[in-house]
Amino acid sequence: MIDNIISGGALALTGQALFFSFLGTFAGVFVGAIPGLSGAMLIALILPVTFYMDPLNALTLIVGIYVGAVSGGLISATLLRVPGTISSLVTTFDGYPLAASGKPGRALGLGITASLFGGVFSWLFLISIAEPLSVWATRFTPFNYFCLILLAFMLISSLSEGNMIKGLISAAIGFLLALPGIDPSSAQARLTFGFVDLNSGLPMLPFFVGMFALGTVLSDIATTRDSGMPGKASGSATSGIWLKLADHKRHLVNNVRSSLVGVAIGILPGIGSNISSFSAYVMAKSFSKEPEKFGHGSEEGIIASEASNNAAVGGALIPTLAIGLPGSFVDVLLLAAFLIHNIQPGPLLFTNHPQMVYGLIMGYLIANIFMFLIMMFTIRYTAKIIHFPRSILFSGIIVFSTVGAFAMDNSSWSLWVMLIFGFLGLILDLLRYPLAPFAVAFILGPMAEQKLRTGLQMTAGSYAELYTDPANVLLLGLAAIFLIGPMVKEIRMQRRSRAASDLKKA
C-alpha cells in the first residue's frame, strides 16, 4: 500500500497531472462562484474532452473541478447572499451578515481556510480507509451488491430533495432509461421500439451533457429572478483574509467536528455535501457558547458549513473508489469518466489500477491545496467574475453542450439524445423531481440487475440468501427504514398541519 501511495503520488506530481489539477481547480472555483453554474455542469461538459486524455490526467481534472466548485460557491454566498452552489447555501446564513458588517475579507478567509481543513481532513480518511474497504468489498456476494445498491437508491431518494415519492419516481425513470438495448445476459433486444440506434442503449455522454448542462441552463433561465442579486457586501474582499494562529486554535474543535460530520455523511452512497453542511451547522449551533449569533454573522456557522461540505467531497470519494457506488451526485460523473476509459470501478480498482487510484487520491489533496492558494490569491478578481453576464455564459454553455454531445461518436443521434434529455432535465427540475436519484440509478441500475441475475444463477434461482445472510437482512432493513421513515414523517406533518388548520377554524 505504501509503495502504491508513493508511486501514485509521483504520478500526481508530474507536470501534466499538476497542470490539469490546477486547471480543473481554477475552473471549478470560477464556476462554483457564479450562481447558476455548477461543478456537475462543467464536469458534464468536460467529459467528452477527457476521452482524448490520459486517464489520470482526466480524473485529476475532474476532481479539481469538483473541489474547486464546492469551495468557489462560498464567494457569492458570502459577498452576494446567493449560494454559488447548493452546498454553500448554509454559508449564506452567516457569511453574508459578517461580510455586510464590513468584514468580507474575514468572512471569506474563514470559509476558505475551513474548506482547506475539511478537504485535507477527509483526504486522511480517504487514503487510510478506501483500500481496506475495497479489500473487504471483494467478499461481497452479488446479492450483497444488489442490496447495497437498493439501499443507495432509498437513501438518495429519501434525502436528496425531501420528496420521497418524487425521488423514487426519478430513480425508477433513470433505471428504466438505462435498460434499452441488447441485454448482455440474454443477447435479446429490449425496449428498443424498433430503433436500431437504441440497440447499444442510450449513449452515456449525451445523456449527462443533456441532463446536467443543457437542462440546468434552461432551468436556470426559467427560474432566475429578473430583479438581480439580493444583496452586495461592501468593503475589501482581501482585508483580514489571512487568519491568525489564535483563530485557528479557537476554531479547531469546530473544524474537526464539522469535518467529521462531512466525511460521515459523504460516505453514505448518493448523498452530497449539501446535507452535510446543514447537519454540521445544526451541530455547531447546538455546541456553541453563542448560539444566538448564528444567522447574524457567526464565525462558527461559516466554518461548520464550509469544513463539512469540503469534507463530504473526500468522504464521498471513499465508496466511489472502494466499492464503485457513487458517494454523491458528482461522483456519478466521475464513475462515467472511469467507464469512458474502460476502467471498471469497484473493489478491484485498487488491485488492477493501484497507481492510478492513488494518483487520483493524491490529486485530491493537491487540488485542495491549489483551491486554497487560488482562492486566497485571486479573490480580488474572483469576486468580480460573479457579475459576468449570464446571457453570454448560458449561450456559450449550450454551444459547448452541443459540441460535447457530438464529440464522442460524431453522430447526429447523440445530438438528439442530448436535446431530449436536456428538455427532460428542465421538466423534472421545474416540477421538483430530484435529478440526483435519476443519475445514480442510470449508472447503478444495470449493475443492480446484473448482480441480482448473477446471484440467482449462482443459487439456482433461490432467493433465500436475501433473507438468510445477515448482511443482506441489515441492508434491506436499512433500505426499508429509509423508505418508510420519510413517509411516516410526511403523514405526521400533514396531520399536524390539518390539526392546526382545524384549530384556526374553531
Add this chain to the structure above:
Amino acid sequence: MKRRPFWELVFSLALMLAMVVVLIEAGKVKTSPFDELGSAFFPRALAIIIVVLSIPVFIRNAISILRPPAAPETGSDSSTPALSASNVIKTITISFLTIAYVGGIALRLLPFSVLTAAFLTFGILALNGWKLHRIIWIIPGAIIFGLLMEYMFTRVFIMDLPAFQVWF
C-alpha cells in the same frame, strides 16, 4: 412560491401512459428457461413501480386543483421557484433556438460557424431582453467565436461537424 399542480398532474398522467407503452414493449421480449428473471423482468417491474408511485402524485394534484388550499402549503415543494412571464418567454425562445441550432448541425443545414454565430447572436439578445443597441458588439463577437470554434473543432479535434470550407 407555489407548486404547479396542473403541470404535475399532466406529467404524472403522461408518465403513466408512457409506462403502459413500456409494459407493452416489454411484453414482446421472449423469456428463456435458463434465465430466472429474464430480460423483461426489470422493465416490467420498473414500469409498474412508476405507475404505482405516480398515482398518489396524480391524486394529490387533482385534489389541489379541485380544492385549492386556503393557506399557503408547507413542505419541500414550497421552495419551487416562481416563474415570471419574462422568464417563461426567454426559456421558450432559447428552447426553440436550441432546437434550431442542434437540428441545423444534426441535419447539416449550414456550416457550424454560421449556426453558432446565429445562435449566439439571437441567444444573447433574447436573454438580454432584445436590447438591440448591444447588437454592435454581439454580432462581431459571435462571428469571431463561431469561426474560432469551427476551426478548433474541425481542424484541431478533427470532428465531423458541418464545416465552412465544404460550403464555400
